[in-house]
Amino acid sequence: MQLLQAKKVKWLLLAIAWLFIFGILILPLALVVMQALALGWRTYLTTISSLVTLQAVNLTVAATVISLLFNLVFGISAAWLLTFYDFPGKHLLNALIDLPFSVSPVIVGLIFVLTFGQTGWLAPLFTTIKVQIIFAPPAIFLTTIFVTFPFVARELIPVLAAKGREEEQTAALLGASAWQILRQITFPALKAPLATGLVLATARALGEFGAVAVVSGSIRGKTLTLSLLVQTLYNNFKFKQAFVVATILLGSTLAVVILKRRLLRE
Amino acid sequence: MYIQLKDISKSFQRRQILHQINFGVKEGSLTALLGPSGSGKTTILRILAGLEPATSGSVAVAGQVVDELTPQARGIGFVFQNYALFRYLTVYDNIAFGLRTQHWSLRQIKQRVAELLQLTDLTALAQQYPEQLSGGQKQRVAFARAIAPNPKVLLLDEPFAALDTQIRRELRVWLKQLIHRVGITSIFVTHDHEEAMETADEIVVINQGRIEQIGTPMTIYNQPTSRFVAQFIGQSSMLQAPHLQGFALPAQQDFRAYIRPEQVQVFKRNESQPLAVALEQATVISSTFSGAVVSVKLKWHAQTLLANRSPAQPPLFNGEKVVLFIQQALIFTTECSELQRNQQLAAAYAL
Numbered sequence: 001m002q003l004l005q006a007k008k009v010k011w012l013l014l015a016i017a018w019l020f021i022f023g024i025l026i027l028p029l030a031l032v033v034m035q036a037l038a039l040g041w042r043t044y045l046t047t048i049s050s051l052v053t054l055q056a057v058n059l060t061v062a063a064t065v066i067s068l069l070f071n072l073v074f075g076i077s078a079a080w081l082l083t084f085y086d087f088p089g090k091h092l093l094n095a096l097i098d099l100p101f102s103v104s105p106v107i108v109g110l111i112f113v114l115t116f117g118q119t120g121w122l123a124p125l126f127t128t129i130k131v132q133i134i135f136a137p138p139a140i141f142l143t144t145i146f147v148t149f150p151f152v153a154r155e156l157i158p159v160l161a162a163k164g165r166e167e168e169q170t171a172a173l174l175g176a177s178a179w180q181i182l183r184q185i186t187f188p189a190l191k192a193p194l195a196t197g198l199v200l201a202t203a204r205a206l207g208e209f210g211a212v213a214v215v216s217g218s219i220r221g222k223t224l225t226l227s228l229l230v231q232t233l234y235n236n237f238k239f240k241q242a243f244v245v246a247t248i249l250l251g252s253t254l255a256v257v258i259l260k261r262r263l264l265r266e
Numbered sequence: 267m268y269i270q271l272k273d274i275s276k277s278f279q280r281r282q283i284l285h286q287i288n289f290g291v292k293e294g295s296l297t298a299l300l301g302p303s304g305s306g307k308t309t310i311l312r313i314l315a316g317l318e319p320a321t322s323g324s325v326a327v328a329g330q331v332v333d334e335l336t337p338q339a340r341g342i343g344f345v346f347q348n349y350a351l352f353r354y355l356t357v358y359d360n361i362a363f364g365l366r367t368q369h370w371s372l373r374q375i376k377q378r379v380a381e382l383l384q385l386t387d388l389t390a391l392a393q394q395y396p397e398q399l400s401g402g403q404k405q406r407v408a409f410a411r412a413i414a415p416n417p418k419v420l421l422l423d424e425p426f427a428a429l430d431t432q433i434r435r436e437l438r439v440w441l442k443q444l445i446h447r448v449g450i451t452s453i454f455v456t457h458d459h460e461e462a463m464e465t466a467d468e469i470v471v472i473n474q475g476r477i478e479q480i481g482t483p484m485t486i487y488n489q490p491t492s493r494f495v496a497q498f499i500g501q502s503s504m505l506q507a508p509h510l511q512g513f514a515l516p517a518q519q520d521f522r523a524y525i526r527p528e529q530v531q532v533f534k535r536n537e538s539q540p541l542a543v544a545l546e547q548a549t550v551i552s553s554t555f556s557g558a559v560v561s562v563k564l565k566w567h568a569q570t571l572l573a574n575r576s577p578a579q580p581p582l583f584n585g586e587k588v589v590l591f592i593q594q595a596l597i598f599t600t601e602c603s604e605l606q607r608n609q610q611l612a613a614a615y616a617l
Contacts, residue, residue: 166350169317172337173344174364174415184363188354 032250036243047244055221056229057248059137063144063212063225064205070145071201075152076194082153083160097154100147109214112143135217140225143211148201155197156190163189192264199260203253268293268451269314269419274323276309276475283309284475287323291453291468296445298466299455302498306475307455311421314453315342328418343412343450345422349404351396357407358383358392364415382410385444402433409441413450420445422454426461438465459499463487471495489596489605496524496596496603503527503571510592511544512608516599524596530573531591532562534580543610545589553582564590 037044047053081087082094100108114120116133126133133139167189171181209227216223218232226249233242267290276284283306291297299307312318314325316337325332332340352360361382365375383389386406396404405425412420425441426434442465445452456462462469463483471478471486471494479486479495490496497504502524509515510523532548533539548566553575560575562582573590575582582588593611597604 164350166346166348167352169315169337170344170346170350170411171352171363171367173315173317173340173342174411175338175367176363177338177367180367184355185352 029250032243032246035240036247038243039240043240044244047241048248052221052224053229053245053248056224056226056245059140059224060206060226062137063140064202066141067144067148067205068198068201071148071152071198074149075156075197078153079156079160082157084165097150099150101150105147105208105210106214108143108146108211112139112146112211112215116142134215135219135223137223139215140212140223143215144205144208147208147211148204151201151204152194152197155193155200159190159193195260195264199256202256206249206252267291268328269453270326271310271314272324272326274310274313274320274325276306276313276318277321282475284313284320287472287475287477289470289477289480291451293451294446294449295451295467296442296465297453298462298469299453299472300459300462300469300499301457301472301478303457305472307457307472308423310472311344311423311453311455314419315344315421316340317344341415341418343415343417343420345405345408345412345420345425347424347427349396349408349428351404351407351411353396356393356395357388357399360396360407361411361414363411368415370415378414382414386410401429402437405429405437409444413448418451420450420452422452424456425454426456426458434461441465463499471498473498489603490524491603493522493598496598501527501572502596503569505569505571508567508569510595511546512592512610513595513597513606514609516597518599520600522598524598525571525592526594527561527572527574529592529594530564530571531593532564532573532575532582533589533591534582535587535589537580539589539591541591541611543591543608543613545591548588548590550582550584550586550588552584564588566590 078093078097082090082097103111113134116122116126116139118134120134131138133142167185168181171185176184207227208225209231212225213228213231216225216228218224218228220232224232226245230242230245230249233239233245269291271287271289274284274287275282287310299310301307309318313320316332316335320333327340327342352363355363358379361379362375365378370378379392380389383392386409388403388406388410391399391403396407399407405428409422409425426437429437438461454465456465463486466483468480469483469486470480473494478492479490481489486495486499490499496502505523505525507519507521508523513523515521533545539545546566548564548571551563551565551570553560553562555577558577560577560579560581562573562575564571564573571590591608593608595606595608597606
């Protein structure tokens, strides 16, 4: 009797899980793909290969790659610093790392406009050196870096803290150089959290909308990211094209997740 | 002395952890640093290995001052409490790690690792990963890895703390034999006095960052020179100025006596006693059977006294009036400590 009940519970939970995943995830995603292909392959391919779409792909890829590089350097340094060193202001720094998670993306955009915009605080400097930040790609890079920077650090800190330094110290006592220790001892242990952090950051960078929308100015063929392009198309009643562009985002996100699993042999 | 620590002091965040530590270790010997947790014993080990700098003082190994050397250059093998095995390397590669960093030839590496695998009885596990090993196996891997590149000195931090009681016993004996066979000068840290007694050639007792006493296990156990050592090492009853018959007691009245339970013989009133000596009266508070011995807690002249009794002897009851004989006591005055045998014993044996 007890066993039977346990089995019933299991089936119930399984049903809830699948129903939820189907309703929330699979069904809408399938609908996006179906809508995108509704006008046939030819329209799909023309939309995808149009100049505006290609520009958006370029800009999105550039923003993602740049923010990943920043994340890698900043995330590893911050995690290392917070795990292994004591210094005044440690708790403050630790709390500040999470700030981008807690600030609304629209506010983030506004902060950058206030700092770098035409009437912004740093405006005189950038006007003198004739570099435009707001309503230009640099603003998109900056905001993407801002909204993604906690990911790698937050994944690494608990792993580094749990790991301790004793394996590294043992390696040093066995004569290993700093580089050998990093490559042979530390890196293998950090591979998984690092990959998770990077995947999360990539997904966020690809999909960031709010903060980027404020600073981009949505200039067609110039400052549209894929997410912004989807919205622009949708607002202009080009629903099918909007779905076509959406499939690019969907596909790349899936590709990143699959790539991560492959690399880590999960 | 093969290892010599001279006036080692260490402060951390304005708190002094070590106060002028001085001691030496003979070549090929096994020394225990024994003390309660927080006494600074692990810090001494870490300073020796170069993992932490001393605030002042100097360390010499094999006649060479090593203060300025990095851990890499010191030639010291180290076994951490949790072993710190490289979790992404096999047992074989763990042991080979130090040989590869020191550019041994492939043939030499193979030969040395095979030799160590055999020595530590791990040959069958060479291709396993650390997470597949038991605690005792992990410890043996850590040991093999540490001694692989033939270090001058082996340091072990609480090497048995993470193991079950039974395995701990076995490994203690195993490690002691192995260290003496390999002939490597070794220091290990422990908070367990039995472990130190059974394993070490010499014991350095540390308390609150200071050395309390240095000596062989025998000396440390029988002739503690400080009250801390007398209480920390093994069990004893501490008595305030007891009136001990058969001992030369000091003139002043504020002395203390430390008495080991195995030095107190307890008898039922109707039991026959092996020695013709004067016995003292006492009352049983409790008696606890723990396998090999029965621990008896006695009330004697309004003070508590512990005694051991054989389980083969008839059991004692709480509140029972008994007689006892104290064979040996450690008499402490403010100036000195003295281990005394009951003088009646000599007289009794002479008969």
